[in-house]
Amino acid sequence: xRDLVDxxxxxxxxxxxxxxIRLLGDFELAxxxxxxxxxxxxxxxxxxGVPANPANWLVSAGRFKAIDSIRRRAALDDRAPEIERQxxxxxxxxxxxAQDGDIGDDRLxxxxxxxxxxxxxxxxxxxTLHTIGGLxxxxxxHAFLVPTPTLAQRIVxxxxxxxxxxxxxxxxxxxxxPERLDAVLATLYxxxxxxxxxxxxxxxxxxDLCGEAIRLGRLLVELLPEPEALGLLAMMLLHDSRRHTRxxxxxxxVVLDEQDRSQWNHAQIREGLQLTERALQMGRVGPYQIQxxxxxxxxxxxxxxxxxxxxxxxxxxVLLSLGGSPVVELNQAAAIAMxxxxxxxxxxxxxxxxxxxxxxxxxxxxxxxxxxRRLGRANDALAAYKKALALTTQEPERRFIERRIAALRx
Amino acid sequence: MxxxxxxxxxxAAAAKMSKDEIGQMMAEYGAFTKxxxxxxxxxxxxxLQPISTATTVRVRNGKVSTTDGPFAETKEQLAGYYLIEAxxxxxxxxxxxxxxxxxxxSIEVRPIREM
Numbered sequence: 001x002r003d004l005v006d007x008x009x010x011x012x013x014x015x016x017x018x019x020x021i022r023l024l025g026d027f028e029l030a031x032x033x034x035x036x037x038x039x040x041x042x043x044x045x046x047x048x049g050v051p052a053n054p055a056n057w058l059v060s061a062g063r064f065k066a067i068d069s070i071r072r073r074a075a076l077d078d079r080a081p082e083i084e085r086q087x088x089x090x091x092x093x094x095x096x097x098a099q100d101g102d103i104g105d106d107r108l109x110x111x112x113x114x115x116x117x118x119x120x121x122x123x124x125x126x127x128t129l130h131t132i133g134g135l136x137x138x139x140x141x142h143a144f145l146v147p148t149p150t151l152a153q154r155i156v157x158x159x160x161x162x163x164x165x166x167x168x169x170x171x172x173x174x175x176x177x178p179e180r181l182d183a184v185l186a187t188l189y190x191x192x193x194x195x196x197x198x199x200x201x202x203x204x205x206x207x208d209l210c211g212e213a214i215r216l217g218r219l220l221v222e223l224l225p226e227p228e229a230l231g232l233l234a235m236m237l238l239h240d241s242r243r244h245t246r247x248x249x250x251x252x253x254v255v256l257d258e259q260d261r262s263q264w265n266h267a268q269i270r271e272g273l274q275l276t277e278r279a280l281q282m283g284r285v286g287p288y289q290i291q292x293x294x295x296x297x298x299x300x301x302x303x304x305x306x307x308x309x310x311x312x313x314x315x316x317x318v319l320l321s322l323g324g325s326p327v328v329e330l331n332q333a334a335a336i337a338m339x340x341x342x343x344x345x346x347x348x349x350x351x352x353x354x355x356x357x358x359x360x361x362x363x364x365x366x367x368x369x370x371x372x373r374r375l376g377r378a379n380d381a382l383a384a385y386k387k388a389l390a391l392t393t394q395e396p397e398r399r400f401i402e403r404r405i406a407a408l409r410x
Numbered sequence: 411m412x413x414x415x416x417x418x419x420x421x422a423a424a425a426k427m428s429k430d431e432i433g434q435m436m437a438e439y440g441a442f443t444k445x446x447x448x449x450x451x452x453x454x455x456x457x458l459q460p461i462s463t464a465t466t467v468r469v470r471n472g473k474v475s476t477t478d479g480p481f482a483e484t485k486e487q488l489a490g491y492y493l494i495e496a497x498x499x500x501x502x503x504x505x506x507x508x509x510x511x512x513x514x515x516s517i518e519v520r521p522i523r524e525m
Contacts, residue, residue: 118499118503164521165499165519165521166411166498166499166521167498167499167500168497168498168499168500168501170500172500
């Protein structure tokens with residue numbers, strides 16, 4: 001029973017929370033209600049049986065507990081008339097949570113509220129990851145390299161702003177939608193990345209977050225088939241299609257050119273490729289579309305040796321022209337190495353490091369190490385792998401580097 | 411919910427406006443005010459005289475100190491305000507965005523604290 005409740009929490013708690021926020025009109029109240037609802041589930045389900053629709057049961061229970069709690073507070077509070085009015089409103093919406101037609105996914109409302117421009121960009125990301133992604137404050141703090149209390153404060157302040165300034169819980173109307181969409185895409189991308197390569201502990205991927213980001217991506221595309229929304233979804237699908245082959249049965253890292261491509265999710269690849277093409281045909285190129293196109297080049301190669309690296313290098317040029325970053329340049333350097341040989345790749349990476357960029361980015365050093373390794377420069381490779389190791393926090397990546405180091409020593 | 415829309419514009423730039431431009435701006439303000447009065451959103455509002463007319467008063471340790479000018483030197487200066495009634499922040503932002511000053515300056519939209 002406990003397992004079932006845990007699973008229900010994992011699968012449904014975000015949707016239940018989103019609906020409770022709409023019904024109760026308050027983030028804090030909804031979070032308390034969610035907690036109370038699950039406590040009630042643990043008490044009642046062993047006795048009454050598991051409900052046919054657990055999510056609906058939980059929404060109902062949460063709402064009931066919240067009304068109860070408001071009523072008890074009203075008894076002690078001199079704002080009783082206002083609270084009574086609030087209660088009356090709540091009690092009127094008896095079956096408001098029934099699945100009805102209007103772009104009615106409460107999680108979408110929640111996404112647009114969490115990504116409201118009245119909140120700072122940092123706050124948007126933190127709030128979305130916490131409330132919609134279900135990440136803990138600690139996980140988010142680690143992902144953004146800030147102390148946990150700082151991140152916790154950021155979330156509290158964001159919720160306070162939503163409440164005090166009365167940011168409404170709604171999906172923006174058509175005229176505002178495109179601009180509001182950018183913030184949402186950036187946030188979804190971050191959630192996907194967190195799930196794809198966990199920054200915490202020993203699990204390399206967290207499939208439920210990827211699934212969630214993809215699900216929200218699909219809803220967004222339905223609502224607003226803008227090229228970048230399609231591009232983001234395509235990119236996520238293509239990356240996610242490789243999820244099962246990124247680690248072996250020991251939980252160890254498997255690099256792209258060693259992955260068993262027959263185990264890639266080909267249905268997802270087909271969907272990703274179609275979306276990429278559809279997006280690019282709209283003629284409004286953007287960074288997500290190009291990243292999708294790069295992923296598509298990999299996906300289309302039957303074997304690693306079939307990869308069209310020249311095309312990838314060109315696509316990175318396009319990506320850089322849209323607004324580059326040192327990490328993008330690093331990825332291009334790796335592609336250049338594949339197209340022109342390790343020395344050319346090394347030149348690029350060394351130039352990046354000389355600029356002071358990426359000195360603390362473990363992948364810059366492991367990429368460099370890999371190129372040295374291919375050139376047979378074992379000592380240089382060892383030194384670079386050691387630098388990478390010192391900067392890597394993920395278990396599977398650490399083990400991978402340690403294996404490379406061990407292999408070089410033999 | 412009530413919100414205060416504080417209108418900040420660069421006085422130096424505003425001072426460079428031609429008579430026609432000023433006339434145009436005033437007509438736009440007039441039209442805007444009429445519009446939000448008709449829709450019941452207008453609670454109050456006033457243009458302010460320039461910061462050269464401002465005086466700042468502070469009381470510290472029982473001592474009153476009066477200084478010439480605004481509370482601080484800022485790139486844009488407070489030029490006026492509207493007190494509005496709005497459904498929620500989105501509604502208030504919509505109204506604030508239509509204030510003529512929004513095109514050249516900044517409108518700060520702040521919720522009133524209900525006591």
